[in-house]
Amino acid sequence: MTRPPRWVVIPAVAAIALAASIITASARAPQGAAPAAAGAAETATQKATREASGKAPRGPWAYSGASGYTNYLGGGVGRSPEQPIAFPHPVHVNTLKLNCVYCHFAAFKSPDPGMPAVGTCVGCHQLVAGDRPEVKKIAQFAAKKAPIPWVRVHKVPEYVHFPHMRHVNAGVTCQSCHGQVNNMPQVFQYASLNMGWCISCHVKGYSPADGMRAAGFTPDSAALAAPRRKARYDCSSCHY
Numbered sequence: 001m002t003r004p005p006r007w008v009v010i011p012a013v014a015a016i017a018l019a020a021s022i023i024t025a026s027a028r029a030p031q032g033a034a035p036a037a038a039g040a041a042e043t044a045t046q047k048a049t050r051e052a053s054g055k056a057p058r059g060p061w062a063y064s065g066a067s068g069y070t071n072y073l074g075g076g077v078g079r080s081p082e083q084p085i086a087f088p089h090p091v092h093v094n095t096l097k098l099n100c101v102y103c104h105f106a107a108f109k110s111p112d113p114g115m116p117a118v119g120t121c122v123g124c125h126q127l128v129a130g131d132r133p134e135v136k137k138i139a140q141f142a143a144k145k146a147p148i149p150w151v152r153v154h155k156v157p158e159y160v161h162f163p164h165m166r167h168v169n170a171g172v173t174c175q176s177c178h179g180q181v182n183n184m185p186q187v188f189q190y191a192s193l194n195m196g197w198c199i200s201c202h203v204k205g206y207s208p209a210d211g212m213r214a215a216g217f218t219p220d221s222a223a224l225a226a227p228r229r230k231a232r233y234d235c236s237s238c239h240y
């Protein structure tokens, strides 16, 4: 397997250590907090959500390209369906430092990046925040042995071929196409996903420096020096 680029690798050990320290911190909170503030103490989730709010501006992609089919699921840019569980990316990514591919486990090897199994959530939430209403729902799905019916946000029409692994292995940051999901209390569609959008990047080439900026990093000298990465744009590369 190709070695994942630096921006996507966060050692699992660090994530677990962090999660453990948060678990410990919240377990200690009742004794540690001043009695008057005890009821009002901000949880890790509330803090992460407050800090992330407004940091993930809607995408700049208004160009509608060659066709008008920008509305496959309805809504287009900004589409943000309510989810069966109000899953907060900010606390899991920014605070706990979980890697995107910890949950979207197939992004490097499959056209479809994958969604986390209920077991991935249960592994932590057996121990963490089990009393919160949104977390209780996880146990309910697990008990029914039912997958969580997440509502799809991004989708291209069936006649379009979109391979995640080709992009991720080429170093295209998730945030180039999805915006700063790590700063979205509720995920929304950032880019138009229309044909003009795809082709404009393939023709102009992907800039690793822009990709790092999109992800919220200051580009390092290697990214600044790297050439744009172009891709095929003949019809058959995206349409069979």
Ligand code: HEC
Pocket (backbone or CB within 6 Å): 083, 087, 088, 089, 092, 093, 098, 099, 100, 101, 102, 103, 104, 116, 150, 151, 152, 153, 154, 155, 174, 175, 178, 181, 182, 186, 187
């Ligand atoms: C702890 C697990 C977890 C981590 C880590 C995680 N995600 Fe997610 N992601 C989910 C879940 C669960 C959903 C479905 C619910 C939702 O939309 O919030 C989701 C939804 C999404 C969606 C919308 C999917 C659709 O239907 O179109 C995108 C895009 C996404 N994640 C990108 C990312 C990126 C980028 C990162 C890293 C910055 C990341 N995720 C990290 C669990 C995770």
Ligand code: HEC
Pocket (backbone or CB within 6 Å): 015, 019, 022, 023, 026, 043, 044, 045, 046, 085, 086, 087, 088, 091, 092, 096, 098, 103, 116, 120, 121, 122, 123, 124, 125, 128, 129, 132, 133, 134, 135, 138
């Ligand atoms: C690495 C451990 C870990 C994994 C894996 C994980 N979570 Fe969490 N989750 C946490 C921690 C820690 C918090 C913060 C709790 C707090 O606010 O004190 C949290 C917060 C939450 C909250 C917000 C709780 C509230 O305050 O309302 C929800 C909802 C949630 N997680 C759902 C999920 C779902 C769904 C999955 C699986 C896709 C998942 N989590 C995977 C550790 C994890």
Ligand code: HEC
Pocket (backbone or CB within 6 Å): 100, 101, 104, 107, 112, 113, 114, 115, 152, 153, 154, 155, 156, 157, 162, 164, 167, 168, 172, 173, 174, 175, 176, 177, 178, 193
């Ligand atoms: C070049 C643009 C691009 C990049 C880079 C990209 N995505 Fe996507 N993503 C898309 C498009 C387009 C779709 C809709 C694909 C479809 O309908 O088949 C999508 C769909 C998704 C979905 C929904 C899949 C589902 O089955 O519900 C998730 C989750 C997701 N992406 C996560 C990620 C993560 C995590 C990364 C980085 C590791 C990433 N994406 C990188 C463009 C991108």
Ligand code: HEC
Pocket (backbone or CB within 6 Å): 156, 160, 161, 162, 163, 166, 167, 170, 172, 176, 177, 193, 194, 197, 198, 199, 201, 202, 205, 206, 229, 230, 231, 232, 237, 238
């Ligand atoms: C931000 C830039 C960017 C966007 C947006 C983007 N791509 Fe790409 N795409 C790339 C790069 C870079 C490669 C080349 C990967 C490589 O060299 O292996 C690529 C490769 C591909 C390939 C493989 C081509 C081959 O050589 O076989 C397909 C298919 C593809 N993209 C489809 C799409 C579709 C469909 C969309 C829109 C829904 C899209 N891409 C949006 C940057 C992008």
Ligand code: HEC
Pocket (backbone or CB within 6 Å): 065, 066, 067, 068, 069, 070, 156, 157, 160, 193, 194, 195, 196, 198, 199, 202, 232, 233, 234, 235, 236, 237, 238, 239
């Ligand atoms: C880089 C990927 C990519 C390439 C190359 C590409 N397309 Fe597309 N095409 C898409 C995507 C994504 C859609 C769906 C979104 C949209 O309609 O804008 C689409 C939609 C279409 C549609 C449907 C439009 C509609 O309004 O229903 C047609 C027809 C089409 N493409 C023809 C072509 C032809 C002909 C070529 C070669 C000249 C081509 N495409 C090259 C990605 C691509």
